[in-house]
Amino acid sequence: MTTLLSIDGVTKRFGRVTAVDRLSLDIRENEFFALLGASGSGKTTLLRMLAGFETPEEGAICLDGADIAHVPPNRRPVNLMFQSYALFPHMTVEGNIAYGLEMERLPRAEIATRVGEIMEITELSQMARRKPDQLSGGQRQRVALARALVKRPRLLLLDEPLGALDKKLRAAMQLELKRLQDEVGITFIVVTHDQEEALVMADRIAILKDGRLLQVGTPHEVYEAPASRYAADFIGVMNFINSAGRTIAIRPERIRLFPDTADRTVEGRVTARAYHGLDLMLHVATGLSPTPLVVRLTAEAADRRPVAQGDTVTLGWNDADTRTFTD
Amino acid sequence: MNASNARSTALMAPALAWLTALMVIPCGLILALGFFRRGIYGGIEYSFTLENFALLLDPLYAGIFLTSARIAGTATLIAVVIGYAAAYAIAAAPRHRQPLLLFLAVLPFWSNYLIRTYAWIVLLNREGLITQFLRMMGYEGEPPSLLYTEGAVIVGLVYNYLPFVILACYAPLSRLNPELAEASRDLGASAFTTFRRVILPMTLHGIAAGAVFVFVLSIGNFITPALLGGGRFQMIGNLIYAQFLTANDWPFGAALSMALIAIMLGLLTLQAMAAEKGAGERREVLDG
Known part of the structure; x- marks a missing residue:
C-alpha cells in the first residue's frame, strides 16, 4: 500500500x-x-x-x-x-x-x-x-x-x-x-x-x-x-501485578478460573460479580495487587462452575498471555 | 380572568398609566392639533381643516423631508460600516477583554449629548484643533471650512449614534460559532467569500436593528443640524422646532410631527416584523 x-x-x-x-x-x-x-x-x-x-x-x-x-x-x-x-x-x-x-x-x-x-x-x-x-x-x-x-x-x-x-x-x-x-x-x-x-x-x-x-x-x-x-491501561481493561520492580499486565479474558494446568496460579476471594449478558465479570481479591483482579468469563464457563460473591477461587494463567513493563 | 392574568395586569398598570399619560395623550393632542387652523396672530383657531397635512406635500417641505432622509441615510451607512467593523473587532478580541471594549464603546453616552456636540465645534471650527494641528504640521493656506457643512452634521450624527450600531452588531457577532467560518474555509471559500456567504447573512438582523436606530434618531434630530450645520441645513427636526417656537404655527408643526412619527413608526414596525419573522422561524423548528 x-x-x-x-x-x-x-x-x-x-x-x-x-x-x-x-x-x-x-x-x-x-x-x-x-x-x-x-x-x-x-x-x-x-x-x-x-x-x-x-x-x-x-x-x-x-x-x-x-x-x-x-x-x-x-x-x-x-x-x-x-x-x-x-x-x-x-x-x-x-x-x-x-x-x-x-x-x-x-x-x-x-x-x-x-x-x-x-x-x-x-x-x-x-x-x-x-x-x-x-x-x-x-x-x-x-x-x-x-x-x-x-x-x-x-x-x-x-x-x-x-x-x-x-x-x-x-x-x-x-x-x-x-x-x-x-x-x-x-x-x-x-x-x-x-x-x-x-x-x-x-x-x-x-x-x-x-x-x-x-x-x-x-x-x-x-x-x-x-x-x-500507559497504552496497556488506556486500551481495554487490564490487570497490573507488581513483581520485583516490574509490572506484569494481563487481560481479564486471559485469566482462567480453576485451571487444570497453568504457569501461575493464585487463590483469591470473589468480592463482586457483574453479569453482562454474554460474559461475567468477577472481581477477585488476591495478595498480588492492591486492587482486585478483574476476571472475564464466558457465560458458558460461568455455568460450568458457578461462583458466588465471597467464594474462594483459584485463578491461573500462562506467561505467554502476559506483558511485562519495567516503567 | 385567572389569578396569573390579574397579577400581570396589576404589574403592568404603572407602566401603562405612565405611557398613557406621557405618550398616548400628548401624541393624541398633537394629532388633533394638526387638524385645526392657525390663528391670525398665532394661537389656534378651533375649526377643522386638512390644509396643514396638504402643505406637507408642498415641494418646499417635501424637499426638507428628502434632505433629512439623505443626511440620515448617509449617516446610517457610515455608522453601519464603522460600527460593524468595530463590533467585529470586539467580538474577535479575547473573551475577558470584551466587556472593557464594550464599555469604552458606550462611554460617550455618559456625557451629555449637547456637550458631545459642542466638542465637535471645538474640533471643526476655523481656528479649531484640526486647523491648529494642520498649522503645526506646516500648513500655511486658508483654514479649511469644516464646520457648518453637511459633512459636519453627518459626522456629528455618526459619532453620537455609533454605539447603537456597535451594540446591535456585537450581539449576533459574539454568538457566532467560530467553527462556521473555519468550516467555510475548509470547504474552499476565501476569507472574503466566507464573510459574504456565512458571517454577513448570519448577522444581518443586527445590522438592520442598528441601522433603524441610527436612521430614526438622525432623521428627527434637531440639535446636531442646528449646532454643526449652523442653521444652513434644515432638517425636519429644525423645521418643527421653528414652527412651534419661532413661526408660532402650532397646527402645521403638529402635522410635521405626525408625518415624522409616521415615518419612524413605519420603520420600527418593519424592523419588529423582521425580528418576529426570525423568532417565528425558530419557534416553528422547536414545535416541529
Whole structure:
C-alpha cells in the first residue's frame, strides 16, 4: 500500500505548552486511521494542522509527496468534519452540501448531480430542503459528513465524529462510517478519545500522549501487544501485578478460573460479580495487587462452575498471555 | 380572568398609566392639533381643516423631508460600516477583554449629548484643533471650512449614534460559532467569500436593528443640524422646532410631527416584523 500522508517531525507550541512534540507518522492510501488519546494529548491540534487551521513550527506534512504544512485550508484537498458539525444554519441541507462544490466553481448541473448522489448515499434525500435546526442529531451528523465527502477530498478528517450521539446510535454509526469509507474509497483520519470506538472502526490506531506518539498498530496489535504501561491501561481493561520492580499486565479474558494446568496460579476471594449478558465479570481479591483482579468469563464457563460473591477461587494463567513493563 | 392574568395586569398598570399619560395623550393632542387652523396672530383657531397635512406635500417641505432622509441615510451607512467593523473587532478580541471594549464603546453616552456636540465645534471650527494641528504640521493656506457643512452634521450624527450600531452588531457577532467560518474555509471559500456567504447573512438582523436606530434618531434630530450645520441645513427636526417656537404655527408643526412619527413608526414596525419573522422561524423548528 502506498503512503498518502507523511507527517515528519512535526512540532506545535502554544506559548510554553508543546501541544505536539516531534511527531512522525505515515498514513496509507484508503486507510481508516484513528488518532487516540486523552484530552490534552495533542490529537486535535494534530488534526487542525492537517486541516490547515494551525501551522507547525517545525517539521513537514506531505500529502502525495508535496509539503502542505503552510498551504491555507481552502487550498488543500483535505476536508474536516467538525465535532460540532458547524453546519451553516441559514442554508438548507442541500445548500450546505453544495457550498463546497460552488467554491470550486463547478457547473451547476454537475453540482446538482453530485449533491444528489451523496444525499442518496447518506440517506438525506428526504431532508434536502430542511434547515439544520429541523434535523435530529444523527441527521445533522450525516449532513456534516456528506458536506465533506461531496468534495471528494484526498483525505477526510473527522473530529470526534460520534461524540454528540447517544450510545445506541454511536454503535450503529461506527459500522455505518466504516461502510461509507469503504464505499467512497477516501482515506479517513478519525480523532477520538474513545478506545472502544477506535478498536471497532480503525484499520490502524495511533496512541498519543502529551503530544508524542506512543504506539501505532492495528487494533489487534495495540490490544494484544501494548508498547507501554500507559497504552496497556488506556486500551481495554487490564490487570497490573507488581513483581520485583516490574509490572506484569494481563487481560481479564486471559485469566482462567480453576485451571487444570497453568504457569501461575493464585487463590483469591470473589468480592463482586457483574453479569453482562454474554460474559461475567468477577472481581477477585488476591495478595498480588492492591486492587482486585478483574476476571472475564464466558457465560458458558460461568455455568460450568458457578461462583458466588465471597467464594474462594483459584485463578491461573500462562506467561505467554502476559506483558511485562519495567516503567 | 385567572389569578396569573390579574397579577400581570396589576404589574403592568404603572407602566401603562405612565405611557398613557406621557405618550398616548400628548401624541393624541398633537394629532388633533394638526387638524385645526392657525390663528391670525398665532394661537389656534378651533375649526377643522386638512390644509396643514396638504402643505406637507408642498415641494418646499417635501424637499426638507428628502434632505433629512439623505443626511440620515448617509449617516446610517457610515455608522453601519464603522460600527460593524468595530463590533467585529470586539467580538474577535479575547473573551475577558470584551466587556472593557464594550464599555469604552458606550462611554460617550455618559456625557451629555449637547456637550458631545459642542466638542465637535471645538474640533471643526476655523481656528479649531484640526486647523491648529494642520498649522503645526506646516500648513500655511486658508483654514479649511469644516464646520457648518453637511459633512459636519453627518459626522456629528455618526459619532453620537455609533454605539447603537456597535451594540446591535456585537450581539449576533459574539454568538457566532467560530467553527462556521473555519468550516467555510475548509470547504474552499476565501476569507472574503466566507464573510459574504456565512458571517454577513448570519448577522444581518443586527445590522438592520442598528441601522433603524441610527436612521430614526438622525432623521428627527434637531440639535446636531442646528449646532454643526449652523442653521444652513434644515432638517425636519429644525423645521418643527421653528414652527412651534419661532413661526408660532402650532397646527402645521403638529402635522410635521405626525408625518415624522409616521415615518419612524413605519420603520420600527418593519424592523419588529423582521425580528418576529426570525423568532417565528425558530419557534416553528422547536414545535416541529
